[in-house]
Amino acid sequence: MRRRSLLALPALLPAAALAQAEWPNRPIRLVVPFTPAGTTDLTGRLAAELLGKRLGQPVVVENRPGAGGNVGAEFVARAEPDGYTMLLTTIGTGAINFAVYGDRMPYRPQDLAAVGLLMRVPNVLMVPPGSTARSIAELVALSKRQPGGLNYGTAGIGSSPHVCGELFKLMTGAEMTHVTYRGSAPMLTELMAARVDAGMDNIPSALAFIKDGKLRALATTGARRSAVLPDVPTLDEAGVKGFEATAWFGVLAPAATPKPVIARLGRELDAVARDPGFRARMAELGGELPALTPDGGTAPEPFEQFLAAERMKWAEVVRRSGAKVE
Known part of the structure; x- marks a missing residue:
């Protein structure tokens, strides 16, 4: 009787729970909200290759450019929250656009869940x-x-x-x-x-x-000279005292994506960010490590805190500069 009940258990579990237990069992889509060949695309394609190997399923890059990245980001925000659609976010889609576009933004910060930060770059x-x-x-x-x-x-x-x-x-x-x-x-x-x-x-x-x-x-634009452009001064060195800003790239998922899936994605993305090959390639391009956790890595919760701080910082810059979309 007990054995028969255990065998029947899968039929009694919700479909979503079963899907999570089997995740991933098909290819995953990583939406890059800009055109091919840019920094976002370069980062996304290398991360997708390594992430796919770790998850045992292909991670396919899909470019959806437009509106400063908002087209691709909105697509992910409205996608089925099943762990099979993710966004390669930038500082724009993750922070700046909320200030620049204001009421015209097609999605909200709470529509997307933080997975992890991959790199920063001046x-x-x-x-x-x-x-x-x-x-x-x-x-x-x-x-x-x-x-x-x-x-x-x-x-x-x-x-x-x-x-x-x-x-x-x-x-x-x-x-x-x-x-x-x-x-x-x-x-x-x-x-x-x-x-x-x-x-x-x-x-x-x-x-x-x-x-x-x-x-x-x-x-x-960084706080110190780039290792790949050592002869080029920072803006601060060039006379624009106090100027410091870096772009960054990370991964977001639809907000209702199951927490166990987000946790798994966060662990695997952290492993990608630590991968010697990934770090070497990013360093060649001028990228810097994420360093959100005490041991220099990344995780969903500290990335969410990072996103909130970046939104506040850049909202003030946009307010002062007037860099709004009319």
Whole structure:
């Protein structure tokens, strides 16, 4: 009788509980809310490969760009919370956009659950190689001297480069107009062709063009010089005292995703962030470690706390700079 009851137990369990016990039993989708070839895409594809190996199921990257990442993020926020759809979030989709878009945001912070942080990375301010500006001081002076000022491009409204650019204007008085693109790749192409006067981007997606001499880096946005651009000063070193900002990349899931699934994803993502190959590749691109836990890793709860702090920080920057979507 007891054996018969135990055999019948699976039929009595809720379908959701059974699904969790079997998770994952099919491919998982990782939505990257920007175009291919940018820093977000590069990070997402490497993380997806390693995460898939750990979970025993393919993690397939799906690019859904638009509206500063909001198109892809909203898609994940509205997706079935079954552990098979995740978001490769950026500082924009996870923090800045809530301030930049305001009431026009198509999702709320509580619509997405924190899984973990993968890496942080400074931005870099660049000009085409033919630009007469060879320093930050010269760029600011040129912007004030040239009728109508200068144009500067970024990968999208609400992105870390966008808000960094607006903060740069606020702190230097530079006369610069923002030009937004649907991702890093088109912006960098336009910048190399000198169809915009300057550009701000994450170091990884711009690094190869800087090293090949196709773009000239004037300054980076971190607290210290980037290991991959050691000859390029920080903005603080270049005279913009107190300037410090880094982009970051992590993973979010639909809010109602079962907690056991989030916990498992968090553990596996932490292992990915610690993976020597992943860390080496991110270091080559200028990325820095997540360092949210005492031992230098990541986890859902500290990442949620990190997200809340970032939203508060960037809301104040947006308020001061006026970097709103009208």
